[in-house]
Amino acid sequence: MTAAPVPGPAAGEPALYQPIALVDLLDRVLATGVVVTGDITISIADVDLIRISLRALLSSVGTLEGGGQ
Amino acid sequence: MTSTADHAPPGQTTGAEGIWLYGFVADVSADALAGVAGVGGHRPWTIPVAGLAAVVGHVPLAEYGQEPLRRHLEDLDWLERTARAHHAVIDVLHRAGPVLPATLATLYFDETGIVRLLTERRGDLTAALDRVTGHVEWGVKGYAAHHPAAASPAVEPDAATPAAGPGAAYLARRRAQLAARTEARHSVEEDAAAIHTGLAGLSADARRHPAQDRRLTGTDAEMVLNGAYLVAADREEEFGHLVAALERRHPTVRLERTGPWPPYSFVGDTPALRGTTPPYPAADSAP
Numbered sequence: 325m326t327a328a329p330v331p332g333p334a335a336g337e338p339a340l341y342q343p344i345a346l347v348d349l350l351d352r353v354l355a356t357g358v359v360v361t362g363d364i365t366i367s368i369a370d371v372d373l374i375r376i377s378l379r380a381l382l383s384s385v386g387t388l389e390g391g392g393q
Numbered sequence: 394m395t396s397t398a399d400h401a402p403p404g405q406t407t408g409a410e411g412i413w414l415y416g417f418v419a420d421v422s423a424d425a426l427a428g429v430a431g432v433g434g435h436r437p438w439t440i441p442v443a444g445l446a447a448v449v450g451h452v453p454l455a456e457y458g459q460e461p462l463r464r465h466l467e468d469l470d471w472l473e474r475t476a477r478a479h480h481a482v483i484d485v486l487h488r489a490g491p492v493l494p495a496t497l498a499t500l501y502f503d504e505t506g507i508v509r510l511l512t513e514r515r516g517d518l519t520a521a522l523d524r525v526t527g528h529v530e531w532g533v534k535g536y537a538a539h540h541p542a543a544a545s546p547a548v549e550p551d552a553a554t555p556a557a558g559p560g561a562a563y564l565a566r567r568r569a570q571l572a573a574r575t576e577a578r579h580s581v582e583e584d585a586a587a588i589h590t591g592l593a594g595l596s597a598d599a600r601r602h603p604a605q606d607r608r609l610t611g612t613d614a615e616m617v618l619n620g621a622y623l624v625a626a627d628r629e630e631e632f633g634h635l636v637a638a639l640e641r642r643h644p645t646v647r648l649e650r651t652g653p654w655p656p657y658s659f660v661g662d663t664p665a666l667r668g669t670t671p672p673y674p675a676a677d678s679a680p
Contacts, residue, residue: 344480344651346473347609348532351602351619352657353476353497362414364459364500 411457412501415448415482416494417511417518425489432478433457440504442511445518448486449507452500462498480655487655491526493518494657525656528597528623532651533636534605535588535618537581538644577645584643585617591639595632598623598659617646621658629653 413432421439431437431450439446455461465471479497486492501507511518593599604616624632633650640648 344477346476347605348534348651349476349480350472351532351605352621352654353479353494355602356494356496356657356659356661362499363502363506364411364457364462365496365498 409454410451411454412504412507413450413452413457414495414499414501414507415450415479416486416492417522418446418448418486418490418492419444419519419522421446421448421486421489425485426482429482429485430478431482432475434478437482440507440511442508443515445511445515445522447507447511448482448492449501450482457498457500462500466498483655483657487529491522492655493521493525493660494655496661521660524597525623525659527626528656528659529626529629529653530656530658531622531624531629531632531653533588533592533618533620533622534610534616534649534651535585535620535646536612536614536649537578537617538614538647581617581645584646588639588643588646588648589618589620592620592622592632592635595628595635596622596624600658602658614647618648621654623656623659624653 413435415431415437418439423439426437426439426448429437433450433452433456435450435452437448437450439448456465465475476497483492483494589599589601599620599622602619602621604619607613607615610616622632636648636650640646
């Protein structure tokens with residue numbers, strides 16, 4: 325993960341070039357958008373797989389294992 | 394960089410290439426796309442049909458065909474690279490005018506399907522574009538601000554009477570703790586719902602995404618709100634103030650704002666577009 329996990333706080337003017345957290349981006353480019361049937365598309369089921377593998381990846385890297393609970 | 398006109402690439406794709414769809418716009422100048430590298434470094438171009446245009450890019454099917462795509466999407470680095478490249482194109486379009494972003498990884502074998510879509514779904518696409526014109530999307534994420542330890546009950550439970558043994562006292566204390574925690578949780582969720590309702594009131598449209606996994610957010614706090622708000626461009630400042638005001642009013646929830654985004658979260662409910670079928674079955678496409 326190269327991006328800062330959490331973009332800045334809700335204050336002040338819109339910071340146009342704030343680094344975008346990957347997780348926020350994936351919320352949008354994977355789960356939303358105009359759904360048209362292309363010749364090749366990835367289904368929602370695939371999206372779930374992606375998220376699971378993302379979690380596995382991130383936790384195996386160990387960078388984001390929080391101490392809470 | 395010398396992307397000639399809108400309709401740059403030489404007519405047909407070769408058998409080894411597919412067309413990656415970024416989204417739809419009413420109008421885009423070639424200049425707007427000149428500086429942006431597309432997915433895989435393949436420069437985006439447009440397919441214009443009667444006042445609408447699909448923004449697309451050629452990509453090799455060896456990497457972006459159905460099977461390779463499935464494999465690659467499981468690769469975090471590839472996924473991140475691709476998602477950011479996809480977003481970069483949509484963001485550039487968004488800064489230039491209204492855009493309907495396409496879901497990541499929507500591909501075509503050639504222009505036929507896209508031209509057909511632009512022709513047959515013209516009304517739906519135009520209506521969807523109209524809805525987002527002059528609007529941006531803001532994300533507001535809320536995290537539970539309370540610490541479970543601080544939420545332990547101040548009152549001693551009734552059951553701690555002299556007659557009760559240490560075991561019973563422990564159980565009673567534990568039960569009270571859990572009850573307090575449950576109550577705190579409810580109140581945080583109610584506050585999150587109230588915040589969402591408040592923000593939705595200032596927005597043209599609003600929706601809640603599923604809360605993000607703690608391991609992905611990189612924070613210990615539990616996410617209780619993952620909202621997206623379609624905000625008119627001239628109300629953005631007001632929206633920012635409202636976020637701050639709601640956070641003050643609901644101290645149990647810490648808020649974080651992201652954006653402005655292209656209206657990703659508000660173009661997916663175009664029902665007529667969901668039924669669109671390709672000219673042939675979307676079968677296995679691996680080269």
